[in-house]
Amino acid sequence: MASIKDVASRAGVSVATVSRVLNEHPAVRPETRTRVLAAVASLGYRPNAVARSLRTDQTRALGLVISDVLNPFFTELARSVEDEARALGYSVVIGNADEQPALQDHHVRTLIDRRIDGLLVSPTDGGSPMITETAREGGTPMVFVDRWIPGLDVPVVRTDGTAAVRDLVAHLHALGHRRIAVIAGPAATTTGSERVEAFRQALGEYGLPLPREYVGQGDFQAASGRRVTAGFLDLARPPEAIFATDNLMALGAMDEIRARGLRVPDDVALAAFDDIPWFLHTAPPVTAIAQPTGELGRAAVRALVDRIEGRTAHSVTLTARLVVRRSCGETGDGGETGHTDETERSSR
Amino acid sequence: MASIKDVASRAGVSVATVSRVLNEHPAVRPETRTRVLAAVASLGYRPNAVARSLRTDQTRALGLVISDVLNPFFTELARSVEDEARALGYSVVIGNADEQPALQDHHVRTLIDRRIDGLLVSPTDGGSPMITETAREGGTPMVFVDRWIPGLDVPVVRTDGTAAVRDLVAHLHALGHRRIAVIAGPAATTTGSERVEAFRQALGEYGLPLPREYVGQGDFQAASGRRVTAGFLDLARPPEAIFATDNLMALGAMDEIRARGLRVPDDVALAAFDDIPWFLHTAPPVTAIAQPTGELGRAAVRALVDRIEGRTAHSVTLTARLVVRRSCGETGDGGETGHTDETERSSR
């Protein structure tokens, strides 16, 4: 592959001049500039980003360490992150932690070794040493997205779901449900604990209890949703409604309910945190709390790039909203009004 | 961040010795080795991958340019690619082409500028100049996955779906469907044309025609599936069954069918290419042709790494299989036997 030296000798100038042309330095005679550009074109020369990075100490790449790529929520997040990053001139290197702290650390370490300019993380656990350390040292700019680790001086871009959770409880209550259970995420993650907490509080506002046996411990994966749901359905007094704190666990819950020959919402109502296009097409369509995922990803990138480029980054909190479909029962007004605008979403 | 020089002076040796220790060069006295390792640990030194890459001319990173990350098929592919790459000591840099040739070229160019060791592509179009050029020059090892561009000397790792398509047609025929339409993908992609061709041929074996108006042109996105389906349903003699050549277009088809108040499979039967966990949970569960996605990704990485490391890479062709559910109608034997083993899949 042609290097800057080849271009220089082809154009009859020094490498310094070639570099200046390429970096649009003003002090280059137009005629020289043309000659250099011609040499560049004829050789098909492309600057070596590795060499440039070494010299300038910036890679124009961002790292994104995600909890689980197979979860459509994170897929969409990753996509919007990449979009915004590209718009700002950065590439994205993704690492999939698969909800495993060890894998997460591996990716963080690898990314830092590669000297990415900044790191976007939705932490899998509550206090990975690798992450807390890089946050403390402040060598690599970092921003948390979706989930975060308390007590660190790192901007957080996340969604507040408390209002939506309250709306959901109101919805369930209005439909007559009183015994409501929740499938929790890992307590070590903020989203895992916050959602349950918001739910417990909202139930309290309606004078509803959240007994211990109605809180099942999941891990944000479908299998755990199924296991927890099995436990609920085996209770002497099984719940009338189940709230899964993420979409994959809701999927597992549907599996288990269906496997027992029960029906949603007739036998058990079901709702989920994190809306995804597919929820429109399940039987029945699932009532879910929707995060502004695209905006979340874009805001996270902007915050990170602010930090990288020396501006002050601010935390951002967006709000989730309830999308009522049919998995909790029919409301008086017929539930969802029409399919048309919802379809727009799944078709992007 | 500490550099190799810092380690050297801390350990009282030269940088060469430090480098030898780090690269497990045998000619280092054990005592020296210990001293260096101690310095490394006390400084928390990590080698700068950028500098190393510049010198060794390898980045230990693979590029993956994917047609559409939001498509669960490609998400799963990306995940398995990352898994296998990590196992072999490589990182993966993903680029999402979003079915746009221009975006695809942008990513290919950026990745090559970053001097990735090899490139995995599922081409969006039939002959991007950027891709054909890099394939011809042979500078960066390349492997096609899922889709490919004919006429290039590039290994291809793909799935052969002709047998599964034939099974599908047999299934539809057995259920009494005779007027069967297909939603095609972009003709410029191999998967777009092959699937339709296999379908046409299988229909022929049953003496069924595939009239022009029963072939709708889609682009692998949900919206196009919806549009094409609308066209089908507006025909004087609408088809009894629709075969969508990818999962997103099947989703769009379901949208349109449902929006018209029609039912699957009673009014129109539906089948899709590419199985995904969600198809189990739609109403009704969708009959689909499943690719061995994980194996596809892993085989692609192995082929690419073979090429990178100087071994000869071989093309790989895996076979798809039909997964019968209920969206084409009930078979005599009751269709799917049970939910249990299928559930395993969605729970991974």
Next chain:
DNA sequence: CCATGCATTGGAATCGATTACATGGAGAGG
């Protein structure tokens, strides 16, 4: 006519590693 200044350009150091080659010392063999 000379000093000054500006516009261009080149030389060379530098980023952080790897590695060929040189060097010095110790032990072995004669």
Next chain:
DNA sequence: CCTCTCCATGTAATCGATTCCAATGCATGG
């Protein structure tokens, strides 16, 4: 006791860019 090896280590070149500083040339003004 000298020389030849071999082992361990250091010196320095190198990868491909960027950028500071110096040098050159030409024009302008006094």
